[in-house]
Amino acid sequence: MKISVIITTYQSPEWLEKVICGYLNQTHRDFELIVADDGSDAITAQVVEKYLGNGIPIKHVWQADKGFRKTKILNKAIVKAHYDYLVFSDGDCIPRKDFLSVHAADATKGRFLSGGYIKLPMSTSQAITLRDIQSNRSFSNVWLISNGIYNPKLLLKLLIPKYASPIANRLTPTKPTWNGHNSSGWKEDIIKTNGFDERMEYGGLDRELGERLENAGIKGKCIRYRAICIHLDHKRDYKRSKAMELNNKIRHQTRSKSKVKTNYGIIKF
Numbered sequence: 001m002k003i004s005v006i007i008t009t010y011q012s013p014e015w016l017e018k019v020i021c022g023y024l025n026q027t028h029r030d031f032e033l034i035v036a037d038d039g040s041d042a043i044t045a046q047v048v049e050k051y052l053g054n055g056i057p058i059k060h061v062w063q064a065d066k067g068f069r070k071t072k073i074l075n076k077a078i079v080k081a082h083y084d085y086l087v088f089s090d091g092d093c094i095p096r097k098d099f100l101s102v103h104a105a106d107a108t109k110g111r112f113l114s115g116g117y118i119k120l121p122m123s124t125s126q127a128i129t130l131r132d133i134q135s136n137r138s139f140s141n142v143w144l145i146s147n148g149i150y151n152p153k154l155l156l157k158l159l160i161p162k163y164a165s166p167i168a169n170r171l172t173p174t175k176p177t178w179n180g181h182n183s184s185g186w187k188e189d190i191i192k193t194n195g196f197d198e199r200m201e202y203g204g205l206d207r208e209l210g211e212r213l214e215n216a217g218i219k220g221k222c223i224r225y226r227a228i229c230i231h232l233d234h235k236r237d238y239k240r241s242k243a244m245e246l247n248n249k250i251r252h253q254t255r256s257k258s259k260v261k262t263n264y265g266i267i268k269f
Helices: 015-023 042-048 071-080 097-107 121-126 132-134 142-144 153-158 162-171 187-192 205-215 241-256
Strands: 003-009 030-038 057-062 085-090 094-096 112-114 182-185 219-224 229-231
Touching: 003 071, 003 097, 015 030, 015 042, 015 094, 015 132, 030 042, 030 071, 030 153, 042 219, 057 071, 071 094, 071 187, 085 094, 085 097, 112 205, 142 153, 182 187, 182 205, 187 205, 205 219, 205 241
Parallel strands: 003 030, 003 085, 030 057, 112 219
Antiparallel strands: 085 182, 094 229, 112 182
16 A cells, blocks of 8 residues: 655654654555655754665655744645545654554555654653664664653553554544544545644644545544654743634634645645
């Protein structure tokens, strides 16, 4: 199965390099990687250029830094995507080596896939090296505990054996939602809903797309215990209360009016 992977980034070249390393380590090899860059400086471009020609096509889709515009760069990346199936994550989420294999195996017409992540503290995020990612030991419970994870509950997704993960996904009370760090769907479905609403800033912007997909009859499927990624710690200076209020208002309208398309997406009308 051919996949276009879209990851977002902004001024985090060290984290981005670790994430790119994770994708180059995937068992599923038939994919392109699109770095959707919301205005980073030249250092990020250098990181991307460093990994060109490593057997996986990598595209760098960039826009000028005019504040938090993740939805806009995501829509640009969707248009640039070459393949019919899209996997979305972030430039601070390192995928386990079977991450894309799971998304490919579970891809189903009429559905989108909803994954989760394991959130790491800053000390563990900094401790992970490229060799740790290449060897897959950064996904070892023993390694993570020895490098700063003091609460075993954080590692529940890794503690569940792979053969039991489908059962865990069915039993979890967590509703499948479109999560920016770990979701996937068919490009035609995302185009049908007109992509991301570009009015939205940080706070539920990814879930709003999932809500419109649900309104269009594209139902979510939980894979949070099968498709595993680890989330590197970072600051969120872009978090604003006014943006959260606007986002909540937009999401309320999407749900109450059963909206399928946004007027502020890939195509403006």
